[in-house]
Amino acid sequence: MLVTTTWAGWQVPLWEIPGEVGRHPWFIATLVDAYWGFLTFYLWVVYRETTWSSRLLWLITILALGNIAMAIYVLAIVLRLPSNAASERILLRGELQVSRWIPAGLMGALLAISGLAALS
Numbered sequence: 001m002l003v004t005t006t007w008a009g010w011q012v013p014l015w016e017i018p019g020e021v022g023r024h025p026w027f028i029a030t031l032v033d034a035y036w037g038f039l040t041f042y043l044w045v046v047y048r049e050t051t052w053s054s055r056l057l058w059l060i061t062i063l064a065l066g067n068i069a070m071a072i073y074v075l076a077i078v079l080r081l082p083s084n085a086a087s088e089r090i091l092l093r094g095e096l097q098v099s100r101w102i103p104a105g106l107m108g109a110l111l112a113i114s115g116l117a118a119l120s
Contacts, residue, residue: 001068013118038062041069041070048093054100063105064110069103076102 001108021027061069070091076098089096 001071005068009113012061013114034066035063038066038070042092048097050093051098051100054098054103057100057103057107058098063107065106069106072102072106075100078083 017073042059042062045062049055049058058069058073062073074090077096080096081089
């Protein structure tokens, strides 16, 4: 996904999508569907994360990177689980908090890739 979105950004920056594409009903429906899913996932993040700073960083990251950020969030939890852990530890609030450095790093990478795309 990272390769695909980077390639797409280098081909046509997001802000240069032709108007006829941006106004197409299926383009709009797809965006609404995607962002509704992102916000639904984010409600779970709000439940799991205990600090507002972490919640805010994850909101910005999920809205900017979508499924990429969501997958990294879940992987960050799963990879920290002991092999004998119960599956509900993934879903429930507990000691397996995700570092707020992860969304900050993802946003830094997004800005760097966007800057490179803008220069080319």
